[in-house]
Amino acid sequence: MPTRRELLFSVGGGVVGGAGVYTIMSVLSTGYADIEWANERDEEVWVETTVTSPDGFFSSAEVEYESRYRIFPTQHSRGGDSNIVETGAYNVEVEVESKNGSQSAGPFNTRWTPAGCYHQRLIIRVLRDMSVEFIQTEC
Structure with a gap:
């Protein structure tokens, strides 16, 4: 079973990673x-x-x-x-x-x-x- 610390790091990494992907997609998208x-x-x-x-x-x-x-x-x-x-x-x-x-x-x-x-x-x-x-x- 994952520890509380491992869980927080995985959730935090998902949020930061998702924000990074959104930012890159916004920059690359065309109007x-x-x-x-x-x-x-x-x-x-x-x-x-x-x-x-x-x-x-x-x-x-x-x-x-x-x-x-x-x-x-x-x-x-x-x-x-x-x-x-x-x-x-x-x-x-x-x-x-x-x-x-x-x-x-x-x-x-x-x-x-x-x-x-x-x-x-x-x-x-x-x-x-x-x-x-x-x-x-x-x-």
């Missing part, structure tokens, strides 16, 4: 990034968004996320899609189309690098002239 949209025009638009990983040494570009949404007029960003990519570097392409399809603009491109914390956002703002402004928020 996730979100996309939101805003539309400064007086009419709704369709926005097609594609997020791809860049070409790597051993891999080709891969589509990580695709969407096509109708975005209503607003002066602020609207909730979008959460946790679409992990931290890293991505290429983002956006095309905009008027409500009735008579006008289109794009593609507009940016390099997006969400890193360092959870839930960074990329806000895609459609301006009055149907151009696009990309705003990457930091934590």
Whole structure:
């Protein structure tokens, strides 16, 4: 039968070891990034968004996320899609189309690098002239 001292050391070691593992996992874990949209025009638009990983040494570009949404007029960003990519570097392409399809603009491109914390956002703002402004928020 273990002595009281042996029992305390084993419990204490488990707590310290568990805290160490949690700390290491927290440091190594990656965050996730979100996309939101805003539309400064007086009419709704369709926005097609594609997020791809860049070409790597051993891999080709891969589509990580695709969407096509109708975005209503607003002066602020609207909730979008959460946790679409992990931290890293991505290429983002956006095309905009008027409500009735008579006008289109794009593609507009940016390099997006969400890193360092959870839930960074990329806000895609459609301006009055149907151009696009990309705003990457930091934590």
